[in-house]
Amino acid sequence: MTMADEQATGAARRVTGRWVAAFAMAWLGIWMAQLGPIQLLLPAQIDEQLHPDHWIESVVAFGIVSGIAGLCSIVAYPLTGALSDRTRSRFGRRRPWIASGAVVFAIGLIVLGLQTDIIGIGIWWCVAIIGFCILGAAITATISDQVPVDQRGFVSGWISAPQAVGAILGIGLVLLLAADRFIGYSALAVLLLILVLPFLRLPDPLPPTSVVAPLSAKGLLESLWISPRKHPDFGWTMLSRVFVNFGNAFSTSLLFYFLLFGLGDKNAETDLLLVTIVYTVFVVLASLVLGRASDRSGRRKPFVVAAAASQAVAALLLAIWPSLPMGFVAAALIGLGYGCFMSVDQALATQVLPDPASHGKDLGIMNIAQAVPQAIAPLAGAFVVASVGGFAGLYVLSAVCAIAGALVVLNVKGVN
Template identity: 65%
Template sequence: MTDLDAEAPPLDALAEPTVRVRAGWIGTFALAWFAIWMAQLVPVQLLLPAQIDAVLHPDDWTESVLAFGVISGIAAVFTIVAYPLTGALSDRTASRFGRRRPWILTGSVLFALALVVLGFQTELWAIGAGWVAATIGFCIVTAALTATISDRVPVGQRGFVSGWMSAPQSIGIIVGLVVVTMLVTDQAAGYAVLAVALVVLVLPFLRQPDAPLVGAERERVSARGILSSLWISPRRYPDFGWTLASRVLVSIGNALGTSLLLYFLMFGLGDANAEDDLLILTLVYMVFVVLASLVFGKLSDKLGRRKLFVFVAAVLQAAAALLLALVPDLGAAIVGAGLLGLGYGCFLSVDQALATQVLPDAASRGKDLGIMNIASAVPQAIGPLLGALAVVATGSFTLVFVLSAAAAILGGLAVARVRSVR
């Protein structure tokens, strides 16, 4: 028995999993997500805005915010294509190493290389191109990695395991911020450290088994077939449609509430220690995301309920955003970070479990979850642009947080329309 077969995979790559995954699988899964989130979100929270601001040196600070928003919006366009396309390709991959592992490795390497190159860019167009390449790599690796939940994890364990997909998000942000603000303060070196950590920490998951497609399961690969499969009718699969809509709205709410925090501290509050205070806010947010992800994910499995938890999560996020809109000071921001972390942590784990239960076809899990991932990734990319436009229009951050609250509430209401899952 080889290392790759240390834990026996299902006999059929398309079978609904019934055997609970072990601690080793969950541990390497969580470690991979920790590295991915660190490589994605530390640039979004700090490195990329600071790099853009250093290049522009604008007289009006809103120009820097707008440039960051535009670059994020362009990256979102590529996300819309990359997620379902690479998910569909992984569904059809007939490698002896399985369907998902080749794409996890490919995406990680592309993501890491793009980050290294990005760190040396000093012109706005080059920064944008580097971030687009990094985003494509992120989409490739996460489309395949997310699909392993449906491939390997039984329904009764998915809330808990999904918690280990979301909990590392906050840990990755805080660890990454500490590294690039206290240990490696050079811009290029900061990006490089994130890139190396990404590849090194994803590798252990590649030792986990990944059942290959057998002859009868292999579908002929054609451009027309892949493109036609990217459309999922909301009339035919309404629960998938409502879950997708809910995720889009809640994710937009979260993106509006978090993506401009550095600018909010610097220009909204006039905070002279904005980077240090961002670290404090992120730490508070992290603690509550981790607790909520693991506790509510497991509780959702135990009770066999998903929709109630998603709605409560949306309400908590809306409360956090309204607090920042009505009481714009550092103390309120710390409380808001706790509420936002509690709500988003609950949402991340339970909504991911819900998404795996409304997929139309076992043969296209990667593609379908890739489409579902768009609902998370695109809002995170366009959130800064929407927020920037709101700031430019009003000259303050109040409208940003009001929009964040409204989107979260609408997302909570949308999930109530799901019928096949409690």
Template identity: 60%
Template sequence: MTEPAILASASSENTAPDGARPAPFAEPTAPVTGRWITLFALAWLGIWMAQLTPVQLLLPVQVEAQLKAHDWVDNVVAFGVVSGIAGAFALLAYPLTGALSDRTVSRFGRRRPWIAAGALLFAGSLVMLGRQDGIVAIGAWWTAAIVGFCVLTAALTATISDQVPVGQRGFVSGWISAPQAVGTIAGIVLVTTVFLGQFTGYASMAVLLVVLVIPFLFTKDAVLTREQRPKLTFGELLSGFWISPKRFPDFGWTLLSRILVNIGNALGTTLLLYFLKYHVKAADPDSSLLVLTLIYMFFVVLASLFLGRLSDRIGRRKLFVLISSALQGIAALLLALFPNLTVATVGAGLLGLGYGCFLSVDQALATQVLPDPAARGKDLGIMNIATAVPQAVAPLLGAVVVAYLGGFGVLYLASGVISVLGALAVLPVRSVR
């Protein structure tokens, strides 16, 4: 069957009522149901608790306990190296998983087998990580956990392009970012009040991950026939990792914007505790961090749900990406120029408002600039690199800037400038308003 015939067949199948099995390469038109969105959001809640609770608390404490360094910079650098190695593996895991899921032939569909496999690898690695007491083993099992995270989220993100019509994508994408905010707070509260101890903390996050992802596996997923499956050779797989910005400029500009904004945001948030402790010299930096985090998360949830839906209604994406990136830049510049707790409180609100809007609207924008409907998983996997890798390398980059390149003022100045450049990078996109 030729590609045009496949696409024509897919389009006709996609006119089935909501709840019917979607076609592999069709542009979806039937709205997804509230049940589908609920299960999608619950899956992301489990994912973010399992990924961000270790990043924010469990892993730094575990690394610090092994290192026993007296200088906080040494601890941050060690944590940054562990995160950076895991981030390097994410560079391969995201697009590879996406490419393989695009070509998966099974009666369970293309994405669900990878969602299940990724969840099991992620959860199992977290359980093993909780038992480690050597820095090399910690790094190895955290890397395995991040690979599982990439496998799971690459396949789950691709379901947006597969099943969600354009007019719903801003709202649905908001249910990726809103659970991120809730999951961060919920995970930290659980491991500090209920599931105490290193192993128990990691194991509880692993169990919650599996419990919350499993229900989504009972949603529909398109089945790819062997005749429809794109060819898979090593050369084609390797060449598919490169998407020419000259041939597909909208994809290139969107990817660049995402890289810059996520680097700016990560530099602005990952060393906030140290900023409060050593630069602002807050009387109670731990309590101050909790307050700032709650403010940040509140505005992330608010912006991701309401502004994502608003972008659907008015059919505009670029305007929201511009505003969200600019807000993050302003927040970082305020912290650079006026380093005090009052300004930090305002900055936390602006940063949350900007990043929450960016997460939902930019995800919707990314799904609209994909070059090939038969390679959605792989192309979104490349887009996802721009989110995961900056978060992985930010602790190390931030520590280097603070220790050797001018301190926290330079760090937040760099964060603000990079975020503004990310806003400007979306301007040349022409296929999306």
């Protein structure tokens, strides 16, 4: 373990099962509150307002709203991460931001459920995403604050495993409450607050020194730029994350439309749920098993490369042999790859941070590489399908992005 790793671990003691359970519960609430709207509520709400003549019009509108929210995340992630780095309160350093982020997120969702025009939908989805970023930046930083390096792959798996489960539970809850969109949004907001609460009851130790560097607008803006020349491992890790997340988003964000229009599947809604369940099972298994395997081996890059390759193979299978059975095979491979990537790459990211005193800000910047691809992929994917190569072209592009991510991460030198 390097000196930087030792500084980054926070407390040297391993985190307990109680800590991991509360961490996982919090992320389950976060992912339900984000993915429930993205997968079902938000597209349906936009479609209801537009009444489009063609599905691509709805996807484009959804992509624009998501893209604007993605721009908000570019600012919110590092800004609130930097502020939490400098927070010294009797409630801790990260806890005030976790709590306030959860409240902003919940309020954004509840008010979003009342909107009846596209502008209002866009504004309040941005508010919800800002809350998501505040909460996500602070709770992710607790990994670097409190989790030893040899536990980070396993703990990071409890970010990605709840993501997959949260997608299923969020969709299921929304379907149960489909008669009233407002109730659906409100239920997700309430569950978010309930599931985050146990983590807020855990200790949030302050760093050894209480000295905090002055924060100015100029200094903050300058700190948001992390030079890839001075910190090449951080730059390569972030670029790899951008590529792999684009690959995953291109494969998954238009899956419903692929089933309905690409395959002419008359049972697209039911089959989407079944495909998603297969994806979820493999994400959960890969996140927890391969994250722990990475910890035990002390290696990160081979797992990241294999994860990206698994997603590339799945995308190429869909491009070459598009069918429902192949959809299930691809879902398993994508889930296997993305689950492994999410847990191991998050652990890798915590080991390439430039400054032990700025974990929240630096991880906030790193998280942009996940948020932005997920936000703009539906719009970019719709353009590819409509203008370039249909769904086959979309999946070839997905494979290219995943392979690029695998090649880029090989340039990281400070982590095996």
